[in-house]
Amino acid sequence: MARPSPDDRPKVKITRARLQQAMGLFTYMRPYRWRFFAALVCIALSAFSTSLFPLFLGKMIDAAGGHATTPAPSAFSGNMVPGLGARLKSANWSLNFCLLLIFLQLGVQTIFSFLRVYLLTEVGERSLANMRKDVFSRLLTMPMSFFNEKRVGELANRISSDLSYIQDALSFTLAEFLRGIFTLLIGLAFIFWINAKLALVMLSVVPLLAILAVIFGRFIRKLAKRAQDQLAESGNIVNDAFHGITVVKAFTHEYEEVNRYSKSVHEVVDTAITNARYRGAFISFMVFSLFGTIAFVMWYGARLVQSGQLSIGLLTMFVIFSVLVGGTFAGFADLFSQLQKTLGATESIRDILRETGEPVTLAHIETDPAFRLHGAVRFDNVVFHYPSRPDVPVLRGLSLTASPGQQVALVGPSGAGKTTIASLLLQFYQPDSGRILFDDKDATSFPLSQLRHQLAYVPQDVILFGGTIKENIAYGRPGASDEEIEAAAVKANAHLFIAGFPEGYDTLVGERGIQLSGGQRQRIAIARAILKNPAILILDEATSALDSESEQLVQDALDNLMRGRTSFAIAHRLSTIRNADLIAVIDKGAVIESGSHASLMAHNGLYKKLNEMQFDFNISFSDENT
Ligand SMILES: Nc1ncnc2c1ncn2[C@@H]1O[C@H](COP(=O)(O)OP(=O)(O)O)[C@@H](O)[C@H]1O
Ligand SMILES: [Mg+2]
Numbered sequence: 001m002a003r004p005s006p007d008d009r010p011k012v013k014i015t016r017a018r019l020q021q022a023m024g025l026f027t028y029m030r031p032y033r034w035r036f037f038a039a040l041v042c043i044a045l046s047a048f049s050t051s052l053f054p055l056f057l058g059k060m061i062d063a064a065g066g067h068a069t070t071p072a073p074s075a076f077s078g079n080m081v082p083g084l085g086a087r088l089k090s091a092n093w094s095l096n097f098c099l100l101l102i103f104l105q106l107g108v109q110t111i112f113s114f115l116r117v118y119l120l121t122e123v124g125e126r127s128l129a130n131m132r133k134d135v136f137s138r139l140l141t142m143p144m145s146f147f148n149e150k151r152v153g154e155l156a157n158r159i160s161s162d163l164s165y166i167q168d169a170l171s172f173t174l175a176e177f178l179r180g181i182f183t184l185l186i187g188l189a190f191i192f193w194i195n196a197k198l199a200l201v202m203l204s205v206v207p208l209l210a211i212l213a214v215i216f217g218r219f220i221r222k223l224a225k226r227a228q229d230q231l232a233e234s235g236n237i238v239n240d241a242f243h244g245i246t247v248v249k250a251f252t253h254e255y256e257e258v259n260r261y262s263k264s265v266h267e268v269v270d271t272a273i274t275n276a277r278y279r280g281a282f283i284s285f286m287v288f289s290l291f292g293t294i295a296f297v298m299w300y301g302a303r304l305v306q307s308g309q310l311s312i313g314l315l316t317m318f319v320i321f322s323v324l325v326g327g328t329f330a331g332f333a334d335l336f337s338q339l340q341k342t343l344g345a346t347e348s349i350r351d352i353l354r355e356t357g358e359p360v361t362l363a364h365i366e367t368d369p370a371f372r373l374h375g376a377v378r379f380d381n382v383v384f385h386y387p388s389r390p391d392v393p394v395l396r397g398l399s400l401t402a403s404p405g406q407q408v409a410l411v412g413p414s415g416a417g418k419t420t421i422a423s424l425l426l427q428f429y430q431p432d433s434g435r436i437l438f439d440d441k442d443a444t445s446f447p448l449s450q451l452r453h454q455l456a457y458v459p460q461d462v463i464l465f466g467g468t469i470k471e472n473i474a475y476g477r478p479g480a481s482d483e484e485i486e487a488a489a490v491k492a493n494a495h496l497f498i499a500g501f502p503e504g505y506d507t508l509v510g511e512r513g514i515q516l517s518g519g520q521r522q523r524i525a526i527a528r529a530i531l532k533n534p535a536i537l538i539l540d541e542a543t544s545a546l547d548s549e550s551e552q553l554v555q556d557a558l559d560n561l562m563r564g565r566t567s568f569a570i571a572h573r574l575s576t577i578r579n580a581d582l583i584a585v586i587d588k589g590a591v592i593e594s595g596s597h598a599s600l601m602a603h604n605g606l607y608k609k610l611n612e613m614q615f616d617f618n619i620s621f622s623d624e625n626t
Contacts, residue, residue: 011340012347022346025166028127039119043175046112047182051190052105054320059091060098062313085193089314116175124171132163135349141357144428145387159352162345169342177335180328187325194318195301195310202297202322206329209289214333216282223275230271234264297322361449371450373535374439375404375566377425382434384424384589394420396589397434402582407562409577410570411610412586418570419460421586422538425568426457456534458542460570462521466510469498472524473505476531488531491560493553494523519547523554530561537567544572551576574611583607 012018029036093101139159191199241248241257248257301318304310310318377400384395394417402408410418423429424436427448436443443451456476464472473485480488485505489495497520501507507514516524522542529537542558543551555576562569571577578597585593585600585607593605600607 011337012344014340014343018343018347021350022343024350025131025346028131029123029170032123032126035119036123039116039123039175040178042112042116042119043179044182046109046116047179048186049105049109049112051183051186051321051324053102053109054317054324055190056098056102056105057320058313058315058317059093060095060102060313061316062311063093063095063098065312089193120171120175124167127170128163128167131166131349135159135163135352137362138352138355138357141360141362142355143358144423146355148386148388158348162348165342165345166349169339173335173338173342176331177339180332180335183328184325187321187328190321191318191325194314194321195304198297198301198304198310198318201300202293205293205296206322206326209293210329212289213286213330216285217333220275220279220282223271223278227268227271227275230264230268234261234268237261237264294319359448360452361447365449365453367453368447368450371446373451373454375402375406375535376437376439377402377536377566377568378435378437378440379421379424380435380437382424382431382436384420384429384431386420386429394589395424395431398586398590399434400584400591400594402566402568404566405564406581407567407569407579409580409583410568410586411574411577411583411607413610416586417589418586419540420589422457422459422540422568422570425536425538426455427451454535455538456529456532456536457538458522458525458529458540460540460544462518462525464509464516464521464524466508468503468506468508469501469524470505472509473527473531476528477533480531484531485527488527489524491530492523492527492557494520494527497523519554523557526554526557526561530557535565537562537565539567539569541570541572543576574607574614585610 139155188199191202237257237260241261248254298315298319301310301315305312305315379398379400382395382398383393385391385393398417398421400408400421410421412418424431427443430444438446438451465475470482470485473488474480476488477484482505486495489498489505498505498507501514509516522544526542529539539558543554551573558569559579561567569577569580577583580597582594583597583600584591585605587606593600593603593607595603601611
């Protein structure tokens with residue numbers, strides 16, 4: 001997985017409340033807690049064994065110079081357990097023994113390092129997989145209003161980046177942080193043990209430098225961020241231009257686009273050059289002070305060697321330990337900001353997990369005979385507005401009755417509320433007042449999944465999933481056989497064009513496959529609905545994207561499909577619904593006329609007007625359809 005760039009998530013303050021929240025996510029680690037603790041122990045042990053390395057190296061150097069170790073100054077070792085520390089310091093080990101110790105230490109360290117990486121990755125990956133699954137199913141069961149309000153693509157991206165932050169934290173950052181703390185403590189202890197004076201000299205300079213580096217570094221990062229933003233801006237120009245390439249070309253705007261781009265690129269260059277000044281200053285400052293400090297400490301250490309208070313081996317040890325401690329310290333700033341960002345990430349994940357979804361059944365659904373629909377549907381004075389737009393009433397006291405097996409056509413101007421009626425039938429939203437009844441029982445008295453399972457919906461804009469045509473049709477009834485799928489496609493008049501593709505039903509559709517025309521997609525969606533064999537069928541302008549010829553073909557298929565079951569057909573072209581049992585004319589969120597085609601035509605209302613407006617257009621059809 002791509003690691004998120006370090007700047008795409010804001011840092012948050014570390015507070016007790018946030019830490020507690022983050023701890024909540026640790027429940028996902030509970031099944032693996034022993035492994036996690038084992039990993040922590042491995043981290044401690046590997047940090048400890050790492051710190052033995054400089055010790056043995058120093059001893060080796062002293063061994064090379066024969067006996068160079070001087071007794072430790074009594075002022076220091078006097079307070080210690082008499083002996084052990086001092087004895088270790090003055091111990092004379094042979095070269096070979098030192099090498100043996102080093103390899104022993106390396107062996108131990110190798111094992112612990114391996115175990116720590118392995119265990120933490122396992123714990124991180126496994127608990128993250130569970131977290132991912134929970135987040136996805138929570139999102140998927142969210143009510144429709146949630147998806148209206150949020151930009152879902154953005155949300156999905158944010159979440160996947162947040163989850164990978166958490167994963168990084170579990171399997172990397174946290175471990176590094178702990179290892180850093182261990183290394184720092186052990187390293188400092190060793191430094192003081194080697195020579196307290198020298199340690200104090202070093203520590204009087206280094207923290208000051210570290211603080212300066214952090215402040216300076218922060219400033220530089222801010223500058224870099226500005227350059228990044230500008231770069232992204234010019235990236236947007238490129239994207240926009242290619243996205244709207246037809247417009248750019250049709251309006252001969254190439255020159256303007258190039259100008260716009262080159263102006264933005266120059267801005268990037270200006271910022272980058274300004275930044276380079278500061279960065280150059282920062283780097284030279286760091287180089288100077290780092291090496292200056294080393295020189296200064298070495299100078300002081302060398303004087304201690306000169307005066308016989310320190311051996312060369314101990315000085316070497318000291319230098320290596322200092323580098324270890326210094327490096328760890330420098331890494332902390334980064335780790336810390338990483339952990340802050342992780343805390344922010346856990347917050348948004350927790351927010352999602354706290355939301356309540358719709359009461360859908362997350363299991364394979366079979367129709368329960370107790371809830372089997374017979375097909376009677378009634379809208380009883382339904383008032384509704386979309387949650388995202390409380391000030392815009394959409395349905396204003398809509399009443400409508402369909403008896404079992406009846407074909408109801410919904411017609412009316414666009415924006416009248418027809419698609420909204422379909423959404424309410426599917427229980428995507430609940431009415432503000434009034435009721436929707438299935439078989440004279442309130443819709444809310446059915447388990448949500450039971451109800452939806454018995455409806456089939458062919459939406460206005462058909463979305464096909466990436467995958468094969470076969471899989472897309474089988475979405476209507478998972479587990480359907482190839483023969484059933486083909487039979488459904490034949491009925492939807494989709495078989496011919498599907499069979500015309502070289503790969504037939506195995507043709508990939510969507511982004512990575514073939515792009516189907518609107519009419520072809522609609523016929524696949526119809527085949528999907530045919531395969532589902534629902535009690536109630538909802539067609540939202542199912543033939544709107546078809547040309548006249550295939551419309552006739554599909555209309556026949558739909559007539560077959562609708563026969564014997566309750567259906568709601570939202571129609572754009574009135575010629576397609578003349579034979580409906582009931583035509584309801586919807587305007588401004590209410591039924592203003594209803595009846596058969598003949599009775600509505602006899603009455604001088606909106607239906608007749610709409611028909612007359614479409615008459616010229618559909619003249620070739622009206623003969624066949626009436
Ligand atoms: N998801 C939505 N959020 C807010 N308002 C919506 C949403 N969908 C539709 N509307 C509004 O509801 C009204 C009815 O829309 P719709 O049912 O799609 O009309 P129709 O299908 O009859 O053309 C319109 O004014 C539309 O702007
Ligand atoms: Mg619509």
